[in-house]
Amino acid sequence: MPNELYMNQSGPNSMNPIALIGQNVLVHYLKENHYRRVDFYEPIPPFQCINVGAIAAATTSARANITNLDQFDDEFGQFRLFTIDNVQMRIYVPAGVAKGMMKNIHVPYVDLNLPNRNSNLNLSEIFVWEDNRPAVEVINLNALGINTSRLIAFGFRFHTVALDQSTIEAIKTGRAQVTHVWCSGYNQ
Amino acid sequence: MISTMLEGIRRAGAVVNLAVAGVANATAIYTRPTFAQMVGARTMKVCKLLVRNNLGGNCWLAVGTGAGAGFANLIPPLLILNNIDNPWQEFELPAVEAAATITAFPDALAVGGSLDVQIEVEEKG
Numbered sequence: 259m260p261n262e263l264y265m266n267q268s269g270p271n272s273m274n275p276i277a278l279i280g281q282n283v284l285v286h287y288l289k290e291n292h293y294r295r296v297d298f299y300e301p302i303p304p305f306q307c308i309n310v311g312a313i314a315a316a317t318t319s320a321r322a323n324i325t326n327l328d329q330f331d332d333e334f335g336q337f338r339l340f341t342i343d344n345v346q347m348r349i350y351v352p353a354g355v356a357k358g359m360m361k362n363i364h365v366p367y368v369d370l371n372l373p374n375r376n377s378n379l380n381l382s383e384i385f386v387w388e389d390n391r392p393a394v395e396v397i398n399l400n401a402l403g404i405n406t407s408r409l410i411a412f413g414f415r416f417h418t419v420a421l422d423q424s425t426i427e428a429i430k431t432g433r434a435q436v437t438h439v440w441c442s443g444y445n446q
Numbered sequence: 447m448i449s450t451m452l453e454g455i456r457r458a459g460a461v462v463n464l465a466v467a468g469v470a471n472a473t474a475i476y477t478r479p480t481f482a483q484m485v486g487a488r489t490m491k492v493c494k495l496l497v498r499n500n501l502g503g504n505c506w507l508a509v510g511t512g513a514g515a516g517f518a519n520l521i522p523p524l525l526i527l528n529n530i531d532n533p534w535q536e537f538e539l540p541a542v543e544a545a546a547t548i549t550a551f552p553d554a555l556a557v558g559g560s561l562d563v564q565i566e567v568e569e570k571g
Contacts, residue, residue, distance in 0.1 A: 306486025306571060342452055342570050371452045405545035406487050
């Protein structure tokens, strides 16, 4: 069972928690590694996590922090994202680190085509460690101004506890299970 | 395929009687929810209109947002014929989306006449 848990899982209309209660996780946040055990999780139904608001025609908004995805201490969140407005959204996790940044393009994680092309939204999944909040830049690609630019999030929040040193050593030597959770983008 | 995730919920406004003509008298036919404790912002896509002309004479019905100088059309004014029901279905209407309360007014009315207006929207958010 533990080997079936990984980031960005796909499946028909499904979203699974990345870890179950009692399982070990290794939370990667920038250069930090946090060895933790999940002791509680709960689902978060779809909700509007941010409305960046009105944006003029052919304009990109300022980067906006998504404070509604902040987590408590010792917790991380697993969220899939989509928008209901005709915009493209660049995602940052945390606010200073781009997600989907390749050599020549910063791929918009989210736009209106997403649910048609990636129906379970597993490719717009992000993880948030504590209150290291993500951020979004909204690209209004239209020739008209828009009144709303809304982002919907859903997923799970996990509470974790620190692992003792012997368990950490067991994980490092491959004698104990661990699921890796990347809670940030990746900078070269 | 779950593109239905992008869909909102269908809701109908109340039947609103418009007995006074003119843009200054534009009246709410669908009020945008703005309750302080609700999460998220709602928008409304116009889906259906049913207009009953109560002997108001042939007239034009403007549907938009705001009133007076702040009125903005969502769709071109609709010709409302006298003394009959005037229905518009979704396939006849552009998929415009309003981010404010939807209002409407007739350009003119015969003395003693009025319009009964009901709108159906797809509320997104």
